[in-house]
Amino acid sequence: LSQFITKKMYCPVTKQEETTYAIPLNMIKEEICNPGRINGTDHANSNQILDDLITDPNGQTCPICVEYRKSTGTFELVYGYTRLWAFRQAQEV
Numbered sequence: 113l114s115q116f117i118t119k120k121m122y123c124p125v126t127k128q129e130e131t132t133y134a135i136p137l138n139m140i141k142e143e144i145c146n147p148g149r150i151n152g153t154d155h156a157n158s159n160q161i162l163d164d165l166i167t168d169p170n171g172q173t174c175p176i177c178v179e180y181r182k183s184t185g186t187f188e189l190v191y192g193y194t195r196l197w198a199f200r201q202a203q204e205v
Contacts, residue, residue, distance in 0.1 A: 121175045125191060132175040135187055137200055140178055142189040161198035166205065 116133040123130045165171060176192025189196060 121173070123175055123177075125177065130175065135178065137196075137203060139185075139187055140176075140189055140196065141181075141184070141186045142193065142196060158194045158197040158201065161195055162201045162205075165198055165202045172199070 113133050116135055119132050119134070120129050121132045122128070164173070172195075174192075174195060176195050177190040178187035179190055180187050
């Protein structure tokens with residue numbers, strides 16, 4: 113993790129300030145459907161986050177959570193599906 117830029121951010125899940133890492137999006141693996149929600153996650157919510165990413169001078173204001181999988185060399189998404197979708201959309205803008 114030492115190769116990534118760090119930043120302190122408040123996490124609404126842990127309810128505390130956490131050290132976060134700027135992991136490249138291409139290193140983050142996600143499931144097609146959010147396993148934490150029975151009916152999946154509404155992609156429409158990512159549009160508001162996308163607007164915030166583009167217009168807020170601070171950029172990302174809320175982190176996602178990933179776990180590193182040594183066997184694949186990737187980070188697997190734990191939570192933050194709508195934020196990750198918005199980040200990927202922002203890359204294309």
